[in-house]
Amino acid sequence: MNEIKRVSEKTSNRILNSVFFGGGTPSLIEPSIIGDVLNEIQKHWKTKNNFEVTLEANPGSVDAKNFKAYKEAGVNRTSMGIQSLNTKDLKALGRTHTVEEALAAFEIARQNFKAVSFDLIYARQNQNINQWEKELSLALSLEASHMSLYQLTIEQGTAFGDRYNRGLLKGLPNDDTSADMYDLTLSLCEDRGLVSYEVSNYAHQGYESIHNLIYWRYGDYIGIGPGAHGRLTIDGKKYATETVLSPEAWLKKVECDGSGESNSVVLTDQQQAAEFVMMGLRLKEGINYQRFKNLSGSAFSKTKLNFLKDLNLIEEKDGYIATTNSGRKVLNSVLTELLN
Amino acid sequence: MVDIEKIRNFSIVAHIDHGKSTLADRLIQSTNTVADRDMKEQLLDSMDIERERGITIKANTVRIDYTASNGEKYVLNLIDTPGHVDFAYEVSRSMRAVEGSLLVVDSTQGVEAQTLANVYQAIDADHEIVPVLNKIDLPASDCERVSEQIEDVIGIDASEALEVSAKSGLGIQETLEAIVTKLPHPKGERNSPLKAMLVDSWYDAYLGVVVLVRIMDGVLEKGDKIKMFSNGSVHTVDRIGVFRPEMQSTEQLGPGEIGFITASIKQVRDTRVGDTITHEKKGAEEPLPGFNPSQPVVFCGLFPVDSSEFEDLRDAIEKLALNDASFSFEMETSAALGFGFRCGFLGLLHLEVIRDRIEREYDIELITTAPSVIYHIYMKDSSCIELHNPADMPDLSKVDHLEEPRIKATILVPDDYLGDVLKLCQDRRGIQEDLTYAGSRAMVVYDLPLNEVVFDFYDRLKSVTKGYASFDYQMTGYRQDNLVKMSILVNEEPVDALSIMVHRDRAEMRGRAMCEKLKDLIPRHMFKIPIQAAIGGKVIARETLAALRKDVTAKCYGGDATRKRKLLDKQKAGKKRMRQFGKVDIPQEAFISALKMDG
Numbered sequence: 001m002n003e004i005k006r007v008s009e010k011t012s013n014r015i016l017n018s019v020f021f022g023g024g025t026p027s028l029i030e031p032s033i034i035g036d037v038l039n040e041i042q043k044h045w046k047t048k049n050n051f052e053v054t055l056e057a058n059p060g061s062v063d064a065k066n067f068k069a070y071k072e073a074g075v076n077r078t079s080m081g082i083q084s085l086n087t088k089d090l091k092a093l094g095r096t097h098t099v100e101e102a103l104a105a106f107e108i109a110r111q112n113f114k115a116v117s118f119d120l121i122y123a124r125q126n127q128n129i130n131q132w133e134k135e136l137s138l139a140l141s142l143e144a145s146h147m148s149l150y151q152l153t154i155e156q157g158t159a160f161g162d163r164y165n166r167g168l169l170k171g172l173p174n175d176d177t178s179a180d181m182y183d184l185t186l187s188l189c190e191d192r193g194l195v196s197y198e199v200s201n202y203a204h205q206g207y208e209s210i211h212n213l214i215y216w217r218y219g220d221y222i223g224i225g226p227g228a229h230g231r232l233t234i235d236g237k238k239y240a241t242e243t244v245l246s247p248e249a250w251l252k253k254v255e256c257d258g259s260g261e262s263n264s265v266v267l268t269d270q271q272q273a274a275e276f277v278m279m280g281l282r283l284k285e286g287i288n289y290q291r292f293k294n295l296s297g298s299a300f301s302k303t304k305l306n307f308l309k310d311l312n313l314i315e316e317k318d319g320y321i322a323t324t325n326s327g328r329k330v331l332n333s334v335l336t337e338l339l340n
Numbered sequence: 341m342v343d344i345e346k347i348r349n350f351s352i353v354a355h356i357d358h359g360k361s362t363l364a365d366r367l368i369q370s371t372n373t374v375a376d377r378d379m380k381e382q383l384l385d386s387m388d389i390e391r392e393r394g395i396t397i398k399a400n401t402v403r404i405d406y407t408a409s410n411g412e413k414y415v416l417n418l419i420d421t422p423g424h425v426d427f428a429y430e431v432s433r434s435m436r437a438v439e440g441s442l443l444v445v446d447s448t449q450g451v452e453a454q455t456l457a458n459v460y461q462a463i464d465a466d467h468e469i470v471p472v473l474n475k476i477d478l479p480a481s482d483c484e485r486v487s488e489q490i491e492d493v494i495g496i497d498a499s500e501a502l503e504v505s506a507k508s509g510l511g512i513q514e515t516l517e518a519i520v521t522k523l524p525h526p527k528g529e530r531n532s533p534l535k536a537m538l539v540d541s542w543y544d545a546y547l548g549v550v551v552l553v554r555i556m557d558g559v560l561e562k563g564d565k566i567k568m569f570s571n572g573s574v575h576t577v578d579r580i581g582v583f584r585p586e587m588q589s590t591e592q593l594g595p596g597e598i599g600f601i602t603a604s605i606k607q608v609r610d611t612r613v614g615d616t617i618t619h620e621k622k623g624a625e626e627p628l629p630g631f632n633p634s635q636p637v638v639f640c641g642l643f644p645v646d647s648s649e650f651e652d653l654r655d656a657i658e659k660l661a662l663n664d665a666s667f668s669f670e671m672e673t674s675a676a677l678g679f680g681f682r683c684g685f686l687g688l689l690h691l692e693v694i695r696d697r698i699e700r701e702y703d704i705e706l707i708t709t710a711p712s713v714i715y716h717i718y719m720k721d722s723s724c725i726e727l728h729n730p731a732d733m734p735d736l737s738k739v740d741h742l743e744e745p746r747i748k749a750t751i752l753v754p755d756d757y758l759g760d761v762l763k764l765c766q767d768r769r770g771i772q773e774d775l776t777y778a779g780s781r782a783m784v785v786y787d788l789p790l791n792e793v794v795f796d797f798y799d800r801l802k803s804v805t806k807g808y809a810s811f812d813y814q815m816t817g818y819r820q821d822n823l824v825k826m827s828i829l830v831n832e833e834p835v836d837a838l839s840i841m842v843h844r845d846r847a848e849m850r851g852r853a854m855c856e857k858l859k860d861l862i863p864r865h866m867f868k869i870p871i872q873a874a875i876g877g878k879v880i881a882r883e884t885l886a887a888l889r890k891d892v893t894a895k896c897y898g899g900d901a902t903r904k905r906k907l908l909d910k911q912k913a914g915k916k917r918m919r920q921f922g923k924v925d926i927p928q929e930a931f932i933s934a935l936k937m938d939g
Contacts, residue, residue: 221898333865
């Protein structure tokens with residue numbers, strides 16, 4: 001509550017679009033606390049008409065029991081970490097819930113919330129394209145309005161990356177197979193009217209996550225709680241903020257210093273431009289080219305743009321630059337090309 | 341002054357890992373030449389690379405005082421010679437500086453090819469040879485078999501071979517006695533004009549160039565004005581002494597003695613191994629025979645990974661060259677790699693040692709291009725060009741024919757692997773000259789083109805024989821053959837650093853292998869990349885690297901922005917380790933890896 005108050009002092013004149021309770025297992029919080037937090041928030045900021053309040057939830061039976069109470073506290077959207085519709089793989093992923101529990105929890109969620117989304121992870125170890133097609137078809141038959149479908153990707157510099165480098169991750173599909181799985185996902189979703197509005201997010205029109213769109217459109221957001229990041233424009237400067245990562249240390253810092261913030265730096269125009277492109281090109285809608293030019297003070301090199309256009313990786317339309325479906329699949333390379 | 345009859349000069353001949361350095365350590369230790377507390381392993385190998393690789397690169401020497409069982413005091417001078425074929429000339433000079441050798445053979449292993457090459461040099465130098473069977477403490481030791489082998493293969497009497505364990509100290513006393521009783525004392529005339537052989541030289545940060553000498557005739561004293569026979573340069577001796585193994589000053593060195601001098605010599609380049617040193621006035625008329633400085637035979641380009649480090653690289657190379665007369669360099673510009681140096685080496689080990697030293701001692705990361713030998717190109721106008729770099733190959737219409745260097749390779753290998761070795765030599769265009777047996781081991785002699793050997797022959801040999809083969813070679817001369825320059829084109833652009841000289845009959849095979857290798861080595865790009873091998877304008881092999889299809893972070897939300905932006909910055913830095921050819925990034929390791937042949 002103190003943190004909400006602290007951050008609101010600089011931003012109270014702004015209008016809040018959304019709140020997202022996420023990270024860890026937020027649905028362990030008592031519904032009454034969620035209600036208190038939302039009340040506090042509304043004391044400090046005006047909120048939009050279609051104010052989105054999302055709660056990340058585990059698909060276990062325990063959480064599902066509280067869904068009604070969460071709804072009464074003000075939550076109107078949930079994002080469920082189902083991960084897989086295959087019990088054996090769920091165990092391998094270290095999840096405690098079963099497929100039946102997940103499906104049951106999804107039903108309860110749908111009865112309570114206006115919008116329900118769930119996550120699946122694919123291109124998993126030892127998963128072939130046919131298995132994924134079956135699993136995805138089952139997922140689509142649930143007719144959720146929003147789904148996050150993440151490929152298991154190995155990124156250098158992460159714990160997963162280290163395991164991979166040490167040869168501990170076997171049976172991962174190769175790049176071509178992953179690309180095929182991605183293509184299949186896209187086309188099956190579109191058959192059902194789910195638009196791939198972001199690299200890994202699919203939604204019926206009007207059901208896109210308002211909250212996440214703020215990240216990708218490079219809007220402002222406040223991070224509250226341990227390890228939360230924010231991007232905040234104050235007096236024409238964009239700040240990147242960060243709070244203490246460990247919950248105990250964060251709590252202590254808030255109590256002693258009156259602030260959980262561990263870092264707050266002003267981003268340079270170039271850094272902002274890079275983040276804007278990096279986030280914005282994840283979206284099907286792409287980036288407003290003029291806004292990029294305003295931020296960075298320069299345009300993209302014509303040769304680079306034409307090179308990427310010739311490869312059918314990006315397209316330019318109505319003042320927007322956007323990745324094509326194939327461009328979005330190799331976004332890291334596109335970014336390296338554009339931002340270097 | 342030391343009585344010449346009480347001097348014994350000797351070297352130790354051994355294959356790598358047969359225990360040469362350990363034996364030297366024991367001899368030094370058991371005569372209290374070095375106090376126990378100062379003792380460390382491989383005492384005579386002073387460079388890190390020497391200790392790590394278990395090889396000796398520079399000749400080292402130590403003077404040992406020994407009181408024999410007859411009560412007489414003797415001076416023993418050990419010269420520890422480089423054991424590797426790359427330094428064959430240095431070895432031959434060291435051999436000329438001593439009268440006898442200990443032939444150390446691992447009694448669990450037997451005679452190896454390198455033992456042979458060095459022992460023949462010892463025989464050439466008229467050495468008395470004392471066979472020493474080492475590692476007799478190991479269960480696999482078989483002295484009888486190895487003695488027989490020494491007699492069969494080398495042809496020297498091994499009936500009185502010493503049985504030693506340098507590790508445990510067994511047989512060390514007997515070895516010292518044998519040095520005194522079996523090796524001859526040196527011969528030389530005290531009153532003759534000075535003749536000293538320059539055995540080796542190196543740069544010392546405090547003393548300048550230190551010269552290791554063996555006095556043949558005459559006496560060398562501090563303050564003497566000396567003259568180098570090869571270039572007539574004159575220097576004044578300002579320090580003279582012996583190694584124990586640290587430097588110890590003396591007043592003079594007489595016939596038969598081995599020691600060092602310093603004489604305000606600026607560069608090691610001014611001191612050529614094998615040269616004769618005499619007095620400026622009343623000097624010797626004739627030099628010692630056999631001065632023949634070694635010439636580089638293997639060339640490659642060295643380029644800094646980070647092109648801004650070019651000046652640092654120049655500095656490092658110049659410093660190393662000061663201390664190594666056999667290493668040559670000149671500036672090279674490559675369209676692909678930017679500025680660097682074309683360097684000449686005595687052989688592959690020499691190349692690796694220099695490259696390692698630049699990377700380690702000077703902290704510069706290098707791109708090493710394909711090693712090449714020197715081709716003789718005979719032009720239609722009957723002139724002859726030496727080609728050190730395939731990129732410099734002249735227009736074919738003006739070339740009459742090419743000649744390449746050949747070697748005589750001696751390989752010793754257990755029976756079981758003989759077939760694989762013969763196949764390897766055959767694949768590398770070898771011509772078999774000899775095949776004999778000594779027990780269960782075969783000795784094969786092949787005439788091979790050097791260019792088939794310089795790159796990865798030794799690695800392949802080790803791998804097909806599980807490390808059981810040993811190998812040595814010597815240059816034999818040049819021979820005409822059907823050689824062509826093969827270029828590699830990546831995304832339609834020729835990459836000069838990847839072009840190689842290859843035999844016409846093997847061009848397709850090599851071209852295919854290189855294209856396949858490059859296809860694995862070059863990361864996928866956003867577009868497909870043709871990789872071609874060509875001779876002149878004719879493409880002889882082709883592979884296509886498919887376009888990248890998947891390269892995106894699955895999850896990227898508000899909390900990931902900072903991390904992700906930093907990751908992008910890191911990728912920019914990572915790209916520095918690649919070289920860009922048009923729009924294609926080629927990782928530095930590709931330049932060498934592409935040339936390795938697997939089968």
